[in-house]
Amino acid sequence: MSGLRDDQRRFIDQFACLLAPWGMPMSSGRVNAYLLLNAAPVSVNRIAADLKMSKVSAWKAARSLAEFGHVRRYGEPGSKRALYGPSEDFASPFRKQSSLLGALGTCFQESAATIGSPETSVLLQEMAKFYFSLQQAMERGVGEASQKPIV
């Protein structure tokens, strides 16, 4: 793909705007959406040119997206010739999130008894239970969603 059509730009902006309130920088959101539009992996230079952003911004965005499993990196580790493409395993960030819920639950549980007032203790115990329960639901949900056949 060379250059972007209007509808593609709208898709990229819409995606980035939806993710921005969640803490994903707009540049990362735009790179993420852009990569979804490319069947074949593309270079950082190409990303930067098509999205009219600096190469450094494009590289940082692509690297952090790949770290989190949002996109896939092709090429030798450390190589500057890395290519990036969409990840087929789009459940990956959600599996990571479900691990995080467990880690937070453990953090709350371990601190609940000693860290503060009795009210704090009750709140942290409630939060720990909530996070563990949500972790289980999310793991089940990711498993089920991944198995849905494509009609």
Add this chain to the structure above:
Amino acid sequence: MSGLRDDQRRFIDQFACLLAPWGMPMSSGRVNAYLLLNAAPVSVNRIAADLKMSKVSAWKAARSLAEFGHVRRYGEPGSKRALYGPSEDFASPFRKQSSLLGALGTCFQESAATIGSPETSVLLQEMAKFYFSLQQAMERGVGEASQKPIV
């Protein structure tokens, strides 16, 4: 609470470090954890003093946390005398996340047919189904987790 004990500082740092890879700024993570330790709502000045951060940083962090439902704001809208405390409704950010999954699913679904190559179309359709399915699982999970009695 005036000043923080070592175990409280560790809790605050641990919480902030767990959330940082998810895009939550360390300052927001620290304010969030700090507020969990206080049964009574506290002022921005107090947050800033206990966490040794600037008032502007503390205010920005507290405001964005409250917008997202992570913490609760007390006081008149726009007032500089706002107090912040933990939210009892800790399911709120997850309900927002489940709405986001639906919005992303719709974004993928609406664009799938026209936005790119046939491969892109298949990928976006798969992603739309995955996001809708995960949205349902998450809504169910949040509902179930919220109803768990505290033992």
